[in-house]
Amino acid sequence: MTEYDDTAGRAVLQTLRSYGITTVFGIPGTHNLELYRPLASLGIRAVTTRHEQGAGYAADGWAQQTGLPGVVITTSGPGLQNAMSAVGTAYCESRPMIVLSPGPATGDEFADRGTLHETKDATAMAGAVALWSRRAASAAEAVQAVHDAFELFRTGRPRPVHIEIPLDVLEAPADVPQAEREARAMPQATGGDAALIAHAASLAATADRPVIIAGGGATGAGAEITTLAERLGAPVLTTLNGKGTVDEHHPLSLGSNLRLPSARAAAEASDLLIVVGSKLGEAELWAPALHPHGDVIRVDVAEAQLQKNLTAAVAIRGDAAAVVGRLVAALPHDVRPAPDLAEVRARIAAEIAEALPDTAALGARVVDALPDDAIVAGDSSQIVYMAVANQLQAAVPHTLLYTPTYATLGYGLPAAIGARIADPSRPVVTVIGDGALMFCVNELITAIEQRLDLTVVCVENGGYAEIKQNEVDRGIHPIGVDLVQPDWPALASAFGATGRAVDATGDVEGTVQAAISAGGVQLVHIRQEETHHE
16 A cells, blocks of 8 residues: 555546546646556546647547547646647537646645746636636545536536646545545436427427427437427428437438528528527527527527527427427327428538539548548538538438537547547548648647557648638738648658558549558548639
């Protein structure tokens, strides 16, 4: 026995393990070693990324496949600061994440002595980005913070939290009974107010042209929303965060195309719009707001979301699956015929193809090369948000990993790493532009080190093509947007991956398929010729 056998660090990690956490992402540092010491004995895999931002994005990818919060361990000061972009992403996209970091010892707060990694107020910094940030005064408080985080994730809007543990607390024996470290039973999902559900059912039963919109808060209610759509004969649109809530091959699905004018027009023409788990934000709409002609029903777990950006005639607070299930039960049992959606689908397809024709054509080739069960991690790159995100048909949620609101660069590769670790049964591909890949290319070595099968499709359009066009549109001579490119296949080979160059458009599908089949870490470089659209 040593003094380190049962520290606060172990108590916190043991509590996380009891909730099912099997993997953590981060970088060991001088001050966080007592968070790393118990990992092996608890059966928790430690994934060392090459930057804490990558740790956060990898944790996000892992979380989306497991349904559990991604856990990030940083050291104090710069390590925590480096993770803030990922925390901001999780906040904007409503993703569950727990960030653990050490902090100055009790009594050393704001000392300003020039100690290693000293930060003015790390808890306040993280709290300005995360949903909440707590500095635990004891091991018991740190453990309680973990329990509180899981209750939040299971009963409210999931968003990132930060737990700071002072060094003296982290390294001291933990006076926390074993029973207090066990996962706690969570409250039953809230099924919504009965009178409001009855009102919603009466509107739905008499609507002639209902439409359903499913957002990121609806991904756990796919079966219920599908049944509701079939009962009402209602087309289903999703945001990108809600993509795959209803199988996009379903005859009633109009896909994750809410950002496109024809899709928005279909929603606005409805005489009843049922919105589940979405704030209908401008970034998801690519428009300031929806203007539906009929009544609106909204369902959301968060009270603050129920009237945000669109006024609802009926606003029901509760778990999406529970509320929609009760709504279905309150409807007549007859099933309405499905409407003919061929015309609106054709208009949507035309809008995708016409926005950036070369990008859309290339995106279609990439999508055609992917296995049906592939997980695709996208980045804030034109090849993704102008093509692949709309062209990919997802059968289940979290098939596309993406950040439509925070729209950060450097997300795709580390998110793919986390997803592959979480679910090694499905092929994982990241589709990413050259500018975005330069934000996270260091994580190629993480994928190598973790012995992952992962394919990176890097589409090079010469730099920051959209920003270049923005400059031109404002009468600015292009500046800072045409980027020098490395030899991408050679760079991949230097990391220990396999680099492949696509020399002709017709080779795209075959090269991507060969890379996926070969296994290991693969990089497929596709040089996209610049067009007047870019």
